[in-house]
Amino acid sequence: MEMAVHELESGILGINLSGRMDIVGTQQIDLKFSALTSTRRAQILVDLSNVTFIASIGIRTLIVNAKAQKLRGGSMVLYKPSDQVEEVLRATGIQAIVPIAHDLDAARGAFGSA
Amino acid sequence: MATESSSQLLIQATFEQLRELEHWVAQLGAEFLLSPSVVHHIDLCLTELVSNLIHYGYPDGKPGMVRIRFWREPERIVIRVEDDGTPFDPTAYVSASLPTSLAEADTGGRGIRLVRHFADEVHHLGSASGNQLTLVFRSPGTVAERQPL
Numbered sequence: 001m002e003m004a005v006h007e008l009e010s011g012i013l014g015i016n017l018s019g020r021m022d023i024v025g026t027q028q029i030d031l032k033f034s035a036l037t038s039t040r041r042a043q044i045l046v047d048l049s050n051v052t053f054i055a056s057i058g059i060r061t062l063i064v065n066a067k068a069q070k071l072r073g074g075s076m077v078l079y080k081p082s083d084q085v086e087e088v089l090r091a092t093g094i095q096a097i098v099p100i101a102h103d104l105d106a107a108r109g110a111f112g113s114a
Numbered sequence: 115m116a117t118e119s120s121s122q123l124l125i126q127a128t129f130e131q132l133r134e135l136e137h138w139v140a141q142l143g144a145e146f147l148l149s150p151s152v153v154h155h156i157d158l159c160l161t162e163l164v165s166n167l168i169h170y171g172y173p174d175g176k177p178g179m180v181r182i183r184f185w186r187e188p189e190r191i192v193i194r195v196e197d198d199g200t201p202f203d204p205t206a207y208v209s210a211s212l213p214t215s216l217a218e219a220d221t222g223g224r225g226i227r228l229v230r231h232f233a234d235e236v237h238h239l240g241s242a243s244g245n246q247l248t249l250v251f252r253s254p255g256t257v258a259e260r261q262p263l
Contacts, residue, residue, distance in 0.1 A: 056224040073257035091231040
């Protein structure tokens with residue numbers, strides 16, 4: 001897996017993940033992802049549009065870091081997962097605790113209410 | 115190894131071998147004209163089951179072997195996973211309830227839920243020597259139609 005970081009407008013931190021988010025892929029980004037998402041307060045937009053596959057270990061990583069960010073007063077939104085990835089996310093019910101958005105307006109709205 | 119309607123894979127239960135599993139599933143899709151959706155569901159279920167086996171199946175730290183068989187029947191696809199790990203029946207596992215708040219959400223335990231969600235049937239047979247898990251995938255359009263020439 002690969003990870004790229006950029007600042008969006010209004011101070012939102014964008015993290016683009018790409019590749020297969022299984023055990024091997026998640027291990028490749030876990031430390032860097034945690035360092036970015038849980039060590040300081042932020043609004044984190046996790047772009048999943050280039051994630052081709054997600055397993056429960058990948059969902060665990062998202063939840064662990066979303067929880068840590070919430071404790072710091074920040075929030076996380078999952079952005080533009082493919083149909084395949086979103087099907088898996090929704091099967092675990094994650095959308096009830098970490099919002100999923102498919103455009104930036106919806107993401108901004110989700111940050112506002114998270 | 116593939117015959118006209120079946121294929122099997124034998125791998126060691128290690129994380130390094132998960133890529134072998136991934137490639138085999140992709141090949142199943144190509145050889146047996148499976149829809150992308152079915153390939154994805156098979157990929158996910160097997161990834162979860164084999165990952166679970168690697169994590170918990172060999173407490174002595176010595177990974178064993180797992181044999182995965184695929185066969186296609188007229189109205190369904192059957193996947194059988196046989197391992198020599200610690201007996202574990204995922205059909206008896208009680209999944210955590212769906213989360214209602216981030217604070218109370220469990221961080222783990224979703225793998226079995228995903229298997230049960232995406233496989234139409236899950237059957238377990240256990241013995242002192244290991245486990246046999248059978249997954250059945252039944253859905254319209256499981257097999258892509260061959261176009262007439």
